[in-house]
Amino acid sequence: MKQLGFGLMRLPLLQAEDARTIDLEQLNKMVDTFIEQGYTYFDTAYMYHNGASEQMVKEAIVKRYPRSAFTIASKLPTMLLQNLGDQERIFSEQLERTGAGYFDYYLLHALDRSKYETAKRLKSFEFVARLKEQGLIKRMGFSFHDSAEVLDQILTEHPEMEFVQLQINYLDWDDPGVQSKLCHETACRHGKDIIIMEPVKGGRLANISPYGEKIYRAIHPNWSMASWALRYAAGLDNVKMVLSGMSSMQQLQDNISTINDLSPLNAQELAAIQEVAQIIRRGIAIPCTACRYCVEGCPQHIAIPDYFALYNKMFEEPNASARQLYDGYVSAGSGKASDCIACGQCEHSCPQHLSIIEDLKRVAQQFEK
Numbered sequence: 001m002k003q004l005g006f007g008l009m010r011l012p013l014l015q016a017e018d019a020r021t022i023d024l025e026q027l028n029k030m031v032d033t034f035i036e037q038g039y040t041y042f043d044t045a046y047m048y049h050n051g052a053s054e055q056m057v058k059e060a061i062v063k064r065y066p067r068s069a070f071t072i073a074s075k076l077p078t079m080l081l082q083n084l085g086d087q088e089r090i091f092s093e094q095l096e097r098t099g100a101g102y103f104d105y106y107l108l109h110a111l112d113r114s115k116y117e118t119a120k121r122l123k124s125f126e127f128v129a130r131l132k133e134q135g136l137i138k139r140m141g142f143s144f145h146d147s148a149e150v151l152d153q154i155l156t157e158h159p160e161m162e163f164v165q166l167q168i169n170y171l172d173w174d175d176p177g178v179q180s181k182l183c184h185e186t187a188c189r190h191g192k193d194i195i196i197m198e199p200v201k202g203g204r205l206a207n208i209s210p211y212g213e214k215i216y217r218a219i220h221p222n223w224s225m226a227s228w229a230l231r232y233a234a235g236l237d238n239v240k241m242v243l244s245g246m247s248s249m250q251q252l253q254d255n256i257s258t259i260n261d262l263s264p265l266n267a268q269e270l271a272a273i274q275e276v277a278q279i280i281r282r283g284i285a286i287p288c289t290a291c292r293y294c295v296e297g298c299p300q301h302i303a304i305p306d307y308f309a310l311y312n313k314m315f316e317e318p319n320a321s322a323r324q325l326y327d328g329y330v331s332a333g334s335g336k337a338s339d340c341i342a343c344g345q346c347e348h349s350c351p352q353h354l355s356i357i358e359d360l361k362r363v364a365q366q367f368e369k
């Protein structure tokens with residue numbers, strides 16, 4: 001299987017402010033190009049695009065290609081599980097939404113210390129093992145957002161897990177919160193296949209400062225910024241798949257040409273990546289990856305990741321249009337950052353463990369003065 005996976009979490013939209021309005025015509029073209037180039041792996045989840053991502057799997061892939069032509073990964077939303085019956089109900093809904101018949105890869109979604117406790121309480125590991133026995137999933141694993149110590153505990157207590165999906169990119173490699181490097185070493189030590197998510201850090205590494213871009217262009221004038229990040233991730237040990245959440249045909253073609261042309265990075269290229277990582281680290285104010293897990297449950301309908309993106313942009317390069325864009329979100333019906341009632345729902349959902357409530361205060365100070 002070729003090493004690039006199509007992440008279906010940031011699909012092109014017909015209305016930018018409504019995540020359910022996926023542009024099916026555009027998606028069909030992207031799927032066709034992906035499959036024509038020999039790629040087969042599609043990664044969705046119950047929560048992506050507020051449920052519309054799994055529905056689009058049916059429309060864009062399942063109805064248009066024979067089942068043998070593609071591989072589907074989906075995920076059990078551990079953050080939504082409360083009662084024993086939730087797992088059966090959600091899994092049935094996923095099969096119905098996608099029409100896939102079975103999932104090639106099925107993951108417990110976004111395990112961390114607290115969701116691991118939920119999974120143990122509800123016997124989620126036994127649940128996915130049963131699905132595998134029944135032929136409803138082919139391989140079982142989990143995606144993960146916590147320390148290497150927690151990862152080691154889960155893999156030690158559940159050696160039956162066949163693979164693990166980790167957040168790895170060159171910016172998070174040494175990050176003390178994300179611990180990409182330590183988590184990668186842990187998964188390798190347990191002999192697990194690794195699927196990489198967020199190799200471009202939610203698009204953050206595709207748009208870097210002019211200083212960083214200059215360093216990269218001096219070595220490879222034609223490599224895109226995203227290409228550097230993909231190459232870094234794909235070259236690591238035990239990596240079977242690198243996922244990229246693609247939003248446009250241009251991004252898809254760029255990623256395909258990167259993976260088609262893959263070769264190990266040399267010492268000069270790796271040194272350039274370290275240098276650029278330093279430059280970027282100095283510029284990020286709020287390390288949000290725009291996964292949008294926090295958005296749906298916010299009682300105040302605050303456009304949290306959109307506000308953080310504007311804040312980061314402003315932090316890197318002050319400009320007046322950021323304020324206008326902020327006002328535009330509010331006029332379109334989003335709550336203001338200062339409308340936050342500190343209920344904490346978003347922080348519970350955030351795989352990056354961001355202090356969202358505090359960060360929204362910074363956003364309000366910046367854009368509501």
Ligand code: SF4
Nearest residue numbers: 298340341343344346
């Ligand atoms: S803490 Fe604030 S931003 Fe987070 S879900 Fe509650 S109201 Fe929304």
Ligand code: SF4
Nearest residue numbers: 288289291292294350
């Ligand atoms: S604040 Fe956290 S949960 Fe929300 S989009 Fe950003 S990274 Fe995702």
